[in-house]
Amino acid sequence: MKKIIIGNFKMNPSSKKKASDLFKAFDIKTKNLVILCPPFCFLEKGENYILGAQNCFLKNEGAYTGEVSPKMLKDLGCKYVILGHSERREYQKENNEEINKKIKICLENKLKPVLCIGEKLGENKEEVLKNQLKECLKGIKGSVIIAYEPIWAIGTGKTCKNEDILDSYNFIKKIVKESSVLYGGSVNSKNAKQILSITDGVLVGGASINKKEFLNIIK
Ligand code: PGA
DSSP: OOOEEEEEOOSOOSSHHHHHHHHHHHOOOOSSEEEEEOOGGGOOOOSSSEEEESOOOSSSSSSOTTOOOHHHHHHTTEEEEEESOHHHHHHSOOOHHHHHHHHHHHHHTTOEEEEEEOOOTTSOHHHHHHHHHHHHTTTOOSOOEEEEOOGGGTTTSOOOOHHHHHHHHHHHHHHSTTSOEEEESSOOTTTHHHHHHHSSEEEESGGGGSHHHHHHHHO
């Protein structure tokens, strides 16, 4: 079955040229659906991958200095938008209510939201996931991809155990039956195959800006 593999470049690489290099390397035919999410300023279309963004604003236009709207992203060729990433929740203080508004406007613009949810170390996982899903998806009719990313596993090299990934996958699927559910958090070329066998896909951060690593994951 076709798996969804999302590359979240985060605030990398450091130049347009380096970003173009990555796009060229990843523009290959694969059996998977590959979605690349670079910083806004490096969005570059390709033949074999789909473009996504790492965030968007909750309005389509207006006096909102520094923001980028879903309508603009659509115009630039994006089809997906990552929303509610834990780094935005932490550094930009994004909350579920705001994320809910962003999901709504993305769907209005025919952009597919990739909603990130996940617990911090020591938190009650099921409680956190249930609450994030309830608040972020309040009143939402369209289809949304869910990315389960335990915060303690992001960028730390500590991957969640397979049985815990499967447990979370099943828990989320029970709540949002129609959604594809991905896993994210220290996915690399060594653990990707196993994780892909028990989920609908992966959201890859650090390893997505490493040519060799990411090529091995998407192949
Ligand atoms: P990581 O990041 O693969 O570097 O852990 C995943 C993410 O933040 O989406």
